[in-house]
Amino acid sequence: MREVAVIGTGMNKWGELWEKSLRDIFVEAALKAIDNSGIDKIDSMYVGCMTSGLFVGQEHLASLLSDYLGYGPIPTCRVESACASGGLAIRQGIIDVASGVSDIVLVGGIEKMNDVDGGGATDALATASDQEWEAFNGITFPGIYALMARAHMEKYGTTRDQLSHVSVKNHNNGLLNPNAQFKLKATLESVKNAVMVATPLTLMDCSPVTDGAAAVVLCSLDTAKKMGKTPLVVLKGMGHATNSIALHTRKDLTTIESTTMAAQQAYKMAGVGPKDINFAEVHDCFTIAEIMATESLGFFERGEGGKAAESGITALGGKMPINTSGGLKSKGHPVGATGVAQVCEVVSQLKGCAGDRQLKNPRRGLTHNMGGSGGSSLVHIWEVL
Numbered sequence: 001m002r003e004v005a006v007i008g009t010g011m012n013k014w015g016e017l018w019e020k021s022l023r024d025i026f027v028e029a030a031l032k033a034i035d036n037s038g039i040d041k042i043d044s045m046y047v048g049c050m051t052s053g054l055f056v057g058q059e060h061l062a063s064l065l066s067d068y069l070g071y072g073p074i075p076t077c078r079v080e081s082a083c084a085s086g087g088l089a090i091r092q093g094i095i096d097v098a099s100g101v102s103d104i105v106l107v108g109g110i111e112k113m114n115d116v117d118g119g120g121a122t123d124a125l126a127t128a129s130d131q132e133w134e135a136f137n138g139i140t141f142p143g144i145y146a147l148m149a150r151a152h153m154e155k156y157g158t159t160r161d162q163l164s165h166v167s168v169k170n171h172n173n174g175l176l177n178p179n180a181q182f183k184l185k186a187t188l189e190s191v192k193n194a195v196m197v198a199t200p201l202t203l204m205d206c207s208p209v210t211d212g213a214a215a216v217v218l219c220s221l222d223t224a225k226k227m228g229k230t231p232l233v234v235l236k237g238m239g240h241a242t243n244s245i246a247l248h249t250r251k252d253l254t255t256i257e258s259t260t261m262a263a264q265q266a267y268k269m270a271g272v273g274p275k276d277i278n279f280a281e282v283h284d285c286f287t288i289a290e291i292m293a294t295e296s297l298g299f300f301e302r303g304e305g306g307k308a309a310e311s312g313i314t315a316l317g318g319k320m321p322i323n324t325s326g327g328l329k330s331k332g333h334p335v336g337a338t339g340v341a342q343v344c345e346v347v348s349q350l351k352g353c354a355g356d357r358q359l360k361n362p363r364r365g366l367t368h369n370m371g372g373s374g375g376s377s378l379v380h381i382w383e384v385l
Helices: 022-037 061-069 085-099 118-126 141-156 160-174 188-192 221-226 257-270 287-296 305-311 327-331 338-350
Strands: 004-011 044-048 076-079 104-112 196-198 211-220 233-242 279-281 364-371 376-384
Touching: 004 022, 004 085, 004 221, 004 338, 022 061, 022 104, 022 211, 044 061, 044 085, 061 076, 061 104, 076 085, 085 104, 085 211, 085 233, 085 338, 085 364, 085 376, 104 338, 141 196, 141 287, 160 188, 160 287, 160 305, 160 327, 211 221, 211 338, 233 257, 233 338, 257 287, 257 364, 257 376, 279 338, 287 305, 287 327, 287 364, 338 364, 338 376
Parallel strands: 044 076, 044 104, 279 364
Antiparallel strands: 004 211, 004 233, 104 211, 233 376, 364 376
């Protein structure tokens, strides 16, 4: 298989984009990625989107978006894996290039979530849970992750303050990201004293409802070299795994098994281990999700993720920075776009162009995108040449 490089990235300012349609938001990010790459053709396109039908009443995105972008009739595929739709679109684009079927592939992610009211957004997102055993009985994702948080607290002694440290850290990082939805300085007190959503999770433990898009351009490493691209960010390893959608059929509520399995695949393919990763963008849809993800990825031992956040290990200046972009918590979470935006952040960091949040000479970064409460997980490892 051919090695795959990222030669262009693009995303727009995320938030409540009332004046823009889904197609406008997507095209804006896609054109930025195309312009950033310097290419004038695309062989194929993949679009990550969870549930545009429920949010804006529009399906058949493959045809719509390739046409509106002006690149029809290229082959285009819409990809769905709940909140991991963007990460799965990245995987499919990589496979397309690596197989030799396409030389240059655009991968985009999109979600416009604010065109429905809060109840409509909750119902749309609930389709990522088990409809018969979870959604039908009234539990929403804050409730699902609250159960996971309580289990983690009981088993490992994870504290309310440790959850708050994740939120504070990610909001601090988001202040340095011009595309982030929230420019909000958080404190331990403001997180803990925010409106309670599902004990022990407050509003400040939860990612927001977001409109936004992100895009990357992938090509073979040989093609990128011929184009004179430097520095080059290349894929070194990837993994994809699924698990039970419903919590009640899992062996352990305090770990994300699909993430562990996907990470093991990615580490094996890359020939590295968790200690060889310099930083990571992980799926922090809730503060407990970041803590559990960092443990499931092998960065910290089970039960140590909260302590790592509390001690500053995961901060920008820490030993293992997590979510330098601000994460889903501050940057925002337009569910179909999140996995693609994670790649945009990692590429920016590896190329040394992340601005005020730039890390010191990182060589290898990891992206982790998760569907639902861990029913699916995508892990990609990226390295700068």
